[in-house]
Amino acid sequence: MGTAIQSCILHAGEGEALWSLGCLATFKATAELTGSSFSLVDEIAPRSEGTPLHRHVDDDESFFVIDGELVFHLGESGPISTTSEAFVHIPKGVPYAFRVESEHARYLILTTPHHEQFYRAIGTPAGRRELPPDAPWNMEMVMAAAERYDVEVLGAPPQLRANRLSQTDHLEPSIQELQPGDDRVEAALAAVIGEGSLDAIIAGNLAQVALH
Numbered sequence: 001m002g003t004a005i006q007s008c009i010l011h012a013g014e015g016e017a018l019w020s021l022g023c024l025a026t027f028k029a030t031a032e033l034t035g036s037s038f039s040l041v042d043e044i045a046p047r048s049e050g051t052p053l054h055r056h057v058d059d060d061e062s063f064f065v066i067d068g069e070l071v072f073h074l075g076e077s078g079p080i081s082t083t084s085e086a087f088v089h090i091p092k093g094v095p096y097a098f099r100v101e102s103e104h105a106r107y108l109i110l111t112t113p114h115h116e117q118f119y120r121a122i123g124t125p126a127g128r129r130e131l132p133p134d135a136p137w138n139m140e141m142v143m144a145a146a147e148r149y150d151v152e153v154l155g156a157p158p159q160l161r162a163n164r165l166s167q168t169d170h171l172e173p174s175i176q177e178l179q180p181g182d183d184r185v186e187a188a189l190a191a192v193i194g195e196g197s198l199d200a201i202i203a204g205n206l207a208q209v210a211l212h
Contacts, residue, residue, distance in 0.1 A: 005035055015042065018123030019132035021142070022049045025123060031113030039116035041109040046131055050099030052157055056092050057150035059115040063088040063098075068105025072098045073157070097157045104131075114149065121145035 015026040022045065029040035053073070063070070065086045072080045072088055074096045081101070082088060090096050111119075122145050126132070146153055 005033065008033055013129060017126035017129055018120070019126045020119060020123035021137055022046065022132065022134075024126060024129065024131050025119060026129075027116075028108075031116055034113075036113045039111050039113055039119075041111070041116075041119060042106070043109055044104060044106045044131065045100045047100050047103055050157060051097050053095055053097045053154040054146075055095045055152050055154065056090075056115060057152060058092055059112040059150070060092050061090050061112075061115065062110040063090075064108040064110070066106040066108065068100065068102035068107075070098050070105055070107060071101050072096060095154055099157060115151075118145050118149035118151055121149065 010028055015028045016030070017024060017026045019025075020043075024044045026042040027039070028042050029038065031039055050070075063072075063082075063086075065082050065084055065088075067084055070082050070086075070088075072082060074080065074088075074090065075094050122142050143153065145151070
């Protein structure tokens with residue numbers, strides 16, 4: 001591990017800001033600042049933003065909820081609601097997903113310099129320190145970054161699967177018989193969710209890529 005180059009104080013509204021997958025991400029501590037010891041991101045996200053089920057091959061990650069509600073799925077656990085002052089640690093290799101259930105949520109992400117590069121690869125410089133305009137995810141960019149920085153995408157968010165099971169009984173093969181990562185699950189989900197939602201963007205695009 002390196003050593004910090006210098007002491008530093010960043011006040012509110014300071015730090016490099018990116019727009020990333022519908023969120024505003026502000027880097028409060030970077031690999032450069034900490035001598036490659038850790039990275040810290042202050043993220044603000046609107047309702048329904050979140051991640052597909054995924055895991056980091058080499059990178060631990062921790063969340064501290066400042067405001068709002070995040071629902072996590074960790075490993076085989078069911079949905080776990082977290083609110084202000086909750087702390088969540090996710091060791092490398094553990095599958096997880098999360099979703100914002102409040103109007104907005106703000107949380108800190110403590111991660112590794114290696115995973116910081118993933119965040120940079122899926123973001124663009126923020127034009128303003130506010131949430132980005134609504135836009136579909138660039139899944140080609142996301143999946144290329146995931147492959148490069150060892151993020152394994154495993155499937156649609158677990159809550160999406162659970163919420164849509166009753167709508168897929170007519171599909172063959174039965175969606176209940178398929179496993180996470182099977183592209184037939186994603187195609188079936190995309191068919192019943194409807195276009196335009198974040199869930200549809202995730203499900204529809206995952207059906208077209210080769211997953212680990």
